[in-house]
Amino acid sequence: MSATTSLHAADQARRFSVAPMMEWTTRDQRAFARTLTKRALLYTEMVTTGAILHGTPRERFLGHDALEYPLALQLGGSDPAALAECAVIAESWGYQEVNLNVGCPSDRVQNNMIGACLMGHPELVARCVAAMQAVVTIPVTVKCRIGIDDQDEDEDLARFIDTVAAAGCTTFTVHARKAWLEGLSPKQNRDVPPLNYARVHRLKTAHPELHIGINGGLRSIDDCQRELDHVDSVMVGREAYQNPWLLAHVDRDIFGEATTPPTRHEAMRAFRPYLISRLESGVRLNHITRHLLGLFIGCRGGRRFRRYLSETAHRPDAGIDVFDQALTLIDDVDAARELPAHLPD
Structure with missing residues (x-):
């Protein structure tokens, strides 16, 4: 598959995607999801740069089947050079997008400057994105939160997006909750911080030139269709895994395919x-x-x-x-x- 085709495939598929979820969005889950939707963009679990560069065999972390396409690799890391090397590897393995995780709130990733803590370092994220974009032709995207801890959801999110977009990133998927790195567990961070869809809607209004997607709390096709009136794309996580039958309706109801969902x-x-x-x-x-x-x-x-x-x-x-x-x-x-x-x- 050519780079141009990969770029087109990822961009077209992003209207609906299944969120990257640790221990859930494995290659087997993704192959299963493909029996229900051919159009949705699928994501791997987050894979750290260290696992790719130093883990063996590499197949353990990057292995997949072509039937999973369109497919994106989510990377965890904060070293621009390491991320750039991993992005090159990802492209060579056939992935059609590289996504930088700026949303995971676990203690383990915080200690390694991975995930949501990077929202406090937009200049570093910008350097990471620029380094990856300089060496690949596939899209480099960012998945983030609306903020962390005591950050101002308007001012600090605006600064983060402006800084990273200035480095060349044009696609952001925003989990519409803050991540509380102090006081909440990773599990609590998926439910306890309130959803603020309106903040993501305002972000899209302020940046019509950017692709802004929304994630968090979407439970049905109807939920997704409502959000698509305000943003460019939707990303569904736990509901797509726990009730995978939802995916059978994506091609028809989200992408407008003239098709009958499989049984x-x-x-x-x-x-x-x-x-x-x-x-x-x-x-x-x-x-x-x-x-x-x-x-x-x-x-x-x-x-x-x-x-x-x-x-x-x-x-x-x-x-x-x-x-x-x-x-x-x-x-x-x-x-x-x-x-x-x-x-x-």
Whole structure:
């Protein structure tokens, strides 16, 4: 795939993306997501520059399948030279965007000057972005918060965006919550700080020349469509993972494709060849099927499906027969193409 094609693919797909989530957006989860949406932009988990430059094998951190495209690599780091080297590697591995994490609030990344703490250092972020853009042709983007700790959500966010945009960054995805680095755990930082969508809307109004996306608290296609009246793109995290059936409606309802969403069973049948290939490469079944457990939420038999996989897929000899058997526990839902009605199991 050429650099020009990669650039176009990432830009077009960004209208709806699935957020990078540690231990969740693995290559297997992304392959599964592709059975439900062909258009959404998918992100890797955050990968640190140290893992890429010094970890072995590199396949462990960067490995993916072409079926996952359009696909972005999220990087964690704050050293411009290391980030630039990793961006070159990412492009050579076929990634179509490099995204810098300026939003993760965990103690571990703070101690290494990674993630949300960088919001207090916009000049450093600008140097990081400029260094990466100088050596790759794929988009270099930033995912950030509206602020950290006692920062002023208007003045400090405006300064951050202005500084990083001046270095050449034109695409920002903003988690519409502050990150409290003192006093809240990473888990609490996903829910406790209040959402402030209006601040992100004002950011877009102030910067019509920039691509401004929004992240945080989006639970439905309707939520996404409302936000797209104010910003350029939406990024959905936990809901897309825990209720993946939402993704089946993205191509039609967000991208305007003249297509009928697949059924859940159709998605599982489409995923089966990939699952077999991964089993043959030595991956344990439960490492793959853990990403599928939310698909049948709201369907009769969904609880049986989840229980069977949870109790069986971890066994050393668990193979494709376990997957096939789990599907037999679901009542026929091929006619149910709309979002789940949360029927009792």
